[in-house]
Amino acid sequence: ETGVTQSPTHLIKTRGQQVTLRCSSQSGHNTVSWYQQALGQGPQFIFQYYREEENGRGNFPPRFSGLQFPNYSSELNVNALELDDSALYLCASSLQRTSGINEQFFGPGTRLTVL
Amino acid sequence: DQQVKQNSPSLSVQEGRISILNCDYTNSMFDYFLWYKKYPAEGPTFLISISSIKDKNEDGRFTVFLNKSAKHLSLHIVPSQPGDSAVYFCAAISGTSYGKLTFGQGTILTVHP
Numbered sequence: 001e002t003g004v005t006q007s008p009t010h011l012i013k014t015r016g017q018q019v020t021l022r023c024s025s026q027s028g029h030n031t032v033s034w035y036q037q038a039l040g041q042g043p044q045f046i047f048q049y050y051r052e053e054e055n056g057r058g059n060f061p062p063r064f065s066g067l068q069f070p071n072y073s074s075e076l077n078v079n080a081l082e083l084d085d086s087a088l089y090l091c092a093s094s095l096q097r098t099s100g101i102n103e104q105f106f107g108p109g110t111r112l113t114v115l
Numbered sequence: 116d117q118q119v120k121q122n123s124p125s126l127s128v129q130e131g132r133i134s135i136l137n138c139d140y141t142n143s144m145f146d147y148f149l150w151y152k153k154y155p156a157e158g159p160t161f162l163i164s165i166s167s168i169k170d171k172n173e174d175g176r177f178t179v180f181l182n183k184s185a186k187h188l189s190l191h192i193v194p195s196q197p198g199d200s201a202v203y204f205c206a207a208i209s210g211t212s213y214g215k216l217t218f219g220q221g222t223i224l225t226v227h228p
Contacts, residue, residue, distance in 0.1 A: 004158065031214065033214060033215070033216075035216075035218075040220070041220055041221075042119075042121075042204050042206075042218030042219050042220045042221050043159070043204070043216070043218045044218070045215045045216060045217070048214055048215065055214075056214070056215055058215065090158055090159070092158075092216075094214060096214075101146075101147045101149075101164065101208055101214075102214050103161055104161070104214070104216065105158075105161075106151075106158030106159045106160070107158050108156060108157050108158050109158055
C-alpha cells in the first residue's frame with residue numbers, strides 16, 4: 001500500500017509568481033485535503049476535494065485553488081505569491097465515510113519559500 | 116480566532132516518566148478530538164482520538180482524557196520513551212465540517228534518556 005506522496009519537496013519562488021504543488025493519495029482514498037503550516041504554528045485547513053469537486057474551504061483567498069483528478073491525485077495552485085505564503089504545505093488523503101471520522105493520512109509536505 | 120489551543124510550546128520529560136500534553140478548545144460543535152505526532156521532514160501521523168461522548172480512550176501507552184465541561188483534553192504517555200520525542204498536535208473536527216481538522220499550535224515533547 002503506497003502512502004501519500006507530495007512533490008516537490010522544496011521550492012523557492014519570488015513574490016508575484018505562481019506555484020503548483022502536487023499530491024498523490026493513498027491507495028483506495030477518494031478525498032484530499034490541503035493544509036498550510038506556517039513556522040511555529042499548527043496546520044491550517046485550505047480546502048478539501050471529494051470526487052473532483054471542492055467539498056469545503058477554509059479562510060484562504062481565491063488565489064489559492066485546487067484540482068482533483070479521476071485517479072484522486074490533487075494539485076494546489078497559488079497565484080500572485082506573497083511573502084506570507086512561505087510555509088509547509090501538507091496534503092492529506094482519506095476515505096469518505098457516511099459515519100464516524102475520516103482518518104486523514106498526511107504526506108511529508110512541500111516546503112515553499114517565497115522571496 | 117484560535118479555536119484549538121495548546122498553551123505549552125514545549126515539554127521536557129525523563130524517560131520512563133509520564134508525559135502530559137494539554138489542549139483547550141472553544142467550539143462546542145466539535146465531535147471528535149485527535150492527537151497527531153510529527154517528526155521533522157515527515158507529515159503528521161495519527162496517534163489516538165476520542166469522541167465527544169466519551170471521557171477517556173486508551174491505546175497502549177497513550178491515553179486521552181476529555182473534560183467537556185472545561186473544554187479541555189489531555190494526552191498522557193506512560194512510560195515516556197526517547198522515541199516519543201516529536202511535535203504533538205491536538206486537532207478537532209465536527210460532523211458538519213466535511214472533514215476539516217482544526218489544529219492547535221503544537222507542543223514539542225523531548226524525552227531525555
